[in-house]
Amino acid sequence: MKGRGLNIALCLYVGLIFIFVFAPIIFSLIFSFNSQRFPTIPLGEFSTEWYVKIFNDEDVWKAVRNSVIVSSSTAVLATILGFCTAYSDFRYNFRFKGPYLALILLPPTIPLIIMALAMLAWLSRIGMSGQLWSIILAHSVLTAPFAMAIIRLRLHQMDPDLEAAAWNLGGTEWQAMRHVIVPFCAPAIVSALCLTAAVSFDEFAVAWFVSGLNKTVPIVILEIVQGNIDPTVNAIGTFVFLTSMTLVVLAQVIFLSRQIKSHS
Amino acid sequence: MAKDPKSNQKHYLRRDVLRLGGGVALSTPFVSRAWAQTTEINMLAWYGHGEPDIVGAFEEANNVKFVPKYYAGGDNMLALIAQSPPGTYDIILSDAEFVQQLNLAGYIEEMDANDYPFDDMLHEDFTKFPGHWDGDTLFSMMVRCGHLGVSYNTTAMSAEEASSYDGFWKPELAGKVGHFDWHLPNLGMMSLLNGNSAGLWDLSDDQWAAVQEKTMSLRTQVGGFFDYGGTFNGMKNGEMLAMCGIGDWITGALERDGAPVASVIPKEGGIQWTESYCIGKGTDKADIVKTFIQYMLSPEGQTKSAQMLAYPGFAITKAGRAMLQDVDPAEAKRSHQIDGMVNEPIALIDDGRIHYRDIPQQQSLEDWNDFWSEYKNA
Amino acid sequence: MKGQLKFDVYALTWRLPIILWQLLFFVGPVVYMIVISLFVVKNYRMTEAFELVNWARMLTRGYFWDSYAYTLFIASLSATIAMVVAFPAAWTLAFRATEAQRRWAVFLLIIPFFTSYLVRTFSWYVILAESGVLNAMLGYVGLGPFKMLNTHFGTLIGYLTLTLPLAVILQTVTMANIDKTLIEAARNLGCKPFATIWRVVLPLSKTGFIVAALFCFILAFGDFVAPFYLGGSQEPTLPILILDTTKSGQQWPRAAVVAIMMMATLFTVAFTAIALAYRTPKGAKA
Numbered sequence A: 001m002k003g004r005g006l007n008i009a010l011c012l013y014v015g016l017i018f019i020f021v022f023a024p025i026i027f028s029l030i031f032s033f034n035s036q037r038f039p040t041i042p043l044g045e046f047s048t049e050w051y052v053k054i055f056n057d058e059d060v061w062k063a064v065r066n067s068v069i070v071s072s073s074t075a076v077l078a079t080i081l082g083f084c085t086a087y088s089d090f091r092y093n094f095r096f097k098g099p100y101l102a103l104i105l106l107p108p109t110i111p112l113i114i115m116a117l118a119m120l121a122w123l124s125r126i127g128m129s130g131q132l133w134s135i136i137l138a139h140s141v142l143t144a145p146f147a148m149a150i151i152r153l154r155l156h157q158m159d160p161d162l163e164a165a166a167w168n169l170g171g172t173e174w175q176a177m178r179h180v181i182v183p184f185c186a187p188a189i190v191s192a193l194c195l196t197a198a199v200s201f202d203e204f205a206v207a208w209f210v211s212g213l214n215k216t217v218p219i220v221i222l223e224i225v226q227g228n229i230d231p232t233v234n235a236i237g238t239f240v241f242l243t244s245m246t247l248v249v250l251a252q253v254i255f256l257s258r259q260i261k262s263h264s
Numbered sequence B: 001m002a003k004d005p006k007s008n009q010k011h012y013l014r015r016d017v018l019r020l021g022g023g024v025a026l027s028t029p030f031v032s033r034a035w036a037q038t039t040e041i042n043m044l045a046w047y048g049h050g051e052p053d054i055v056g057a058f059e060e061a062n063n064v065k066f067v068p069k070y071y072a073g074g075d076n077m078l079a080l081i082a083q084s085p086p087g088t089y090d091i092i093l094s095d096a097e098f099v100q101q102l103n104l105a106g107y108i109e110e111m112d113a114n115d116y117p118f119d120d121m122l123h124e125d126f127t128k129f130p131g132h133w134d135g136d137t138l139f140s141m142m143v144r145c146g147h148l149g150v151s152y153n154t155t156a157m158s159a160e161e162a163s164s165y166d167g168f169w170k171p172e173l174a175g176k177v178g179h180f181d182w183h184l185p186n187l188g189m190m191s192l193l194n195g196n197s198a199g200l201w202d203l204s205d206d207q208w209a210a211v212q213e214k215t216m217s218l219r220t221q222v223g224g225f226f227d228y229g230g231t232f233n234g235m236k237n238g239e240m241l242a243m244c245g246i247g248d249w250i251t252g253a254l255e256r257d258g259a260p261v262a263s264v265i266p267k268e269g270g271i272q273w274t275e276s277y278c279i280g281k282g283t284d285k286a287d288i289v290k291t292f293i294q295y296m297l298s299p300e301g302q303t304k305s306a307q308m309l310a311y312p313g314f315a316i317t318k319a320g321r322a323m324l325q326d327v328d329p330a331e332a333k334r335s336h337q338i339d340g341m342v343n344e345p346i347a348l349i350d351d352g353r354i355h356y357r358d359i360p361q362q363q364s365l366e367d368w369n370d371f372w373s374e375y376k377n378a
Numbered sequence C: 001m002k003g004q005l006k007f008d009v010y011a012l013t014w015r016l017p018i019i020l021w022q023l024l025f026f027v028g029p030v031v032y033m034i035v036i037s038l039f040v041v042k043n044y045r046m047t048e049a050f051e052l053v054n055w056a057r058m059l060t061r062g063y064f065w066d067s068y069a070y071t072l073f074i075a076s077l078s079a080t081i082a083m084v085v086a087f088p089a090a091w092t093l094a095f096r097a098t099e100a101q102r103r104w105a106v107f108l109l110i111i112p113f114f115t116s117y118l119v120r121t122f123s124w125y126v127i128l129a130e131s132g133v134l135n136a137m138l139g140y141v142g143l144g145p146f147k148m149l150n151t152h153f154g155t156l157i158g159y160l161t162l163t164l165p166l167a168v169i170l171q172t173v174t175m176a177n178i179d180k181t182l183i184e185a186a187r188n189l190g191c192k193p194f195a196t197i198w199r200v201v202l203p204l205s206k207t208g209f210i211v212a213a214l215f216c217f218i219l220a221f222g223d224f225v226a227p228f229y230l231g232g233s234q235e236p237t238l239p240i241l242i243l244d245t246t247k248s249g250q251q252w253p254r255a256a257v258v259a260i261m262m263m264a265t266l267f268t269v270a271f272t273a274i275a276l277a278y279r280t281p282k283g284a285k286a
Helices: A002-032 A048-053 A057-092 A096-103 A112-125 A132-156 A160-168 A175-200 A205-210 A217-224 A230-263 B005-027 B030-037 B053-063 B074-082 B096-104 B165-169 B182-193 B205-216 B228-236 B250-257 B288-299 B299-306 B318-327 B329-334 B345-350 B367-378 C009-036 C053-059 C062-096 C099-113 C116-127 C132-140 C151-178 C180-188 C193-202 C206-222 C225-230 C237-247 C252-278
Strands: B039-046 B064-071 B091-095 B141-148 B151-152 B177-180 B222-226 B243-244 B261-264 B269-278 B355-356 C040-042 C045-048
Touching: A002 B091, A002 C099, A002 C116, A002 C151, A048 A230, A057 A096, A057 A175, A057 A217, A057 C009, A096 A132, A096 C009, A112 A132, A112 A205, A112 B165, A112 B345, A112 C009, A112 C206, A112 C237, A112 C252, A132 A175, A132 A205, A132 A230, A175 A217, A175 A230, A175 B177, A175 C132, A175 C237, A205 C252, A217 A230, A217 B141, A217 B228, A217 B318, A217 B367, A217 C116, A230 C099, A230 C116, B039 B074, B039 B288, B053 B064, B053 B288, B053 B299, B064 B074, B074 B091, B074 B096, B074 C237, B091 B288, B096 B269, B141 B182, B141 B250, B141 B299, B141 B345, B151 B165, B151 B250, B165 B182, B165 B243, B165 C151, B177 B182, B177 B228, B177 C151, B182 B205, B182 B222, B182 B269, B182 B367, B182 C116, B205 B367, B222 B228, B228 B243, B228 B250, B250 B261, B250 B269, B250 B329, B288 B299, B299 B318, B345 B355, B355 C206, B367 C062, B367 C237, C040 C252, C053 C237, C053 C252, C062 C151, C062 C237, C116 C151, C116 C225, C151 C206, C151 C225, C180 C193, C180 C237, C193 C206, C206 C252
Parallel strands: B039 B064, B039 B091, B177 B222, B177 B243, B269 B355
Antiparallel strands: B091 B269, B141 B269, B151 B243, B151 B261, C040 C045
16 A cells, blocks of 8 residues: 555655664764774674773873763753753743843854854953863853753743742742752753753863863864774763763653653 | 671671772772872873873883873964963974974973984984074974875875876876875975975965965865874775875874885975974973983984884984884884985985975965965865 | 842842853853954964954955855755755654654654764764775675765765754654644645645744754854864865864964854844744734
């Protein structure tokens, strides 16, 4: 039947799209265990030499340490900022609310390379360039919109009367916040933490510009790609993929996938 | 913890676990170094100079750790150093023609010529290399050099075709000629092709226009513009069959791995790149930096430099070359660093076939860089 | 309800942080970048000035406009391709898949979007090389080898890697939220399948699709990784130009000029797109 044929074709098409999207990740994983320096088919032998190499490389460990510090600090900062803004948007209507929201939502519309240049110039000017803090500051600006969007989505689901009910029962605004709003938003907050950490963990353009001599993992990857390319990139890449994927899956499982369900 | 026979067992196990855990932690390279309080030396250099094969032995012996920041091209180096606070870099590897810029901007310290083996140089020019000195004061110590010419894939081009820069225009190479993405060596080669020979960097307006025209005519052959990694890759996997703006420093590393590539000095002449170490201004580690520079000029350091994994260079001291021939005769032969061999580098310099790389005299670096951007967009 | 003169500490606690933070670390950098476009570089150091020389120099350069035109072209092309390639898949997920399948699909597609773009690009470099995986596989069937790297094709593949997941997700979510009864009504009125798509589904999805295309465009416009590593800088795009000017001689002011031109272009495109997206067609109900 024509309908059947079409259905199969469409399913194959979707499958192709998925293959295209996941191919680089899968190949990177395969190549990381491949002995060849410049992988091709037929593959070389199975080898863990690239993993051994990065495990013994002190610079990589230092970069991992930096990356963890940067992404966790960024996550915390971005989530706080996102929460404040989401709550303000949810609860209040005030003059200049439009520009207010634009302030947090604009950064993703500006290409990273431009943000990188601007951050570098500005942070150099105020003397805060070249340190881990520089990266954390820059990343918090870039990831806050994600946090804000997630938390705002969650607040959207909350019955606004809940807060009022808490006040009527004698609580102050602060108490209502602590006992009603925050617990309600908890899944969104955790989700935001995970997602912003993931974004920060992979970001290399801005980090490269403002980090000075401090390296995060993406910068190490960039340097390998710019320098003597070998499959250690794939080995590092595997770890990076695993970390990002875990964070994103967590974020979705905890919160987002429920949203997609309830909206359909 | 309650006092009973079981708790003693727990204590015993816990102590063991701690001991085991401590042992594992100490074996992680990162932690063991942290315990030892190593001095960190910030290095600004071309790719590969801070890697274990060069600095590893020195780091072990002197309890230091090099923290490298890599650049590609003198312009890039200047940009990086200008955007960092003074004193960021303790040691700077610079191309000879950029040392004066570093000095003018006040980024480097004076050096004492007596500290270094000037009496053991292979060529007289190296004892007073232009750019390293300001009058009689030494600002940068030459450490290695190499020659740029025609780099090609031996299966796609014959040695004869490669004996002239005209080889890049070979029709079969359309779309397979690559450029190392830095204007200076590329335009220098075009200048040599135009016959400017010794005055290749000192171009009048007419000569400069002629060089630009010549360069533009190559555009249809070009397959891409690459950074260090891309150049390396392109030649290795055969995407590019000829590369302009490089020399044995790229093909040598690939040749060592068995790739069918080579570099030759064409009849129009080749260009010499010269690297030297400077001591960063305001550093508090000048002594250890000096020791390192001396190490790089010792026979051991010179041999390591010639064998450098990232890219090979020539040893510049007699003792260095002697040790290289001793320790790695294959490499010495491959790079023609044996007296009397054909294409022996010092002989090439003496024959006038090598021209030291320099910055353009009558145009600014910006002018050349501007043209380079235009060329890329053509 | 809050007193006009009383400072609502509670409200301000939540409202102020983002204002201060963004002013300091977002507005500040952007404004400063506009300012430094007027500075002058002497001896590789940027000195404060108020001169238009950087603007004059950049905007009179042929290569700037060449690069501008090319970037505009290739970004638009890649956004178009991404939207077109994504459509059949998104349509399938929105109308033919069960809700659970759709959820899983979106769940999976979100993942690569948040993983390292750089490693994925390098992976493509290896796959597309002349002696790489794809050519080897095609070789078994007797095709090729094709030159895929250092071409516009390579650049496009890179852009697609960046934008395709996003395009599919946004299109799917948009179409899944269309009122199904409208489509049924069209069918009942005798509308053929393709016509249904053209005259019912697409117009109803207009807003979501325009936003999706806009983001694909923005992402491609600002990316330097794909054209540099997969396209061999053939030709260099504006982001590569920014990199080049920053790397050589500390020319931040000139890089800033390029950056400002890019931002101006993006804002123009964005405003036009949003206006188009939310405009109600003449004679139709809002």
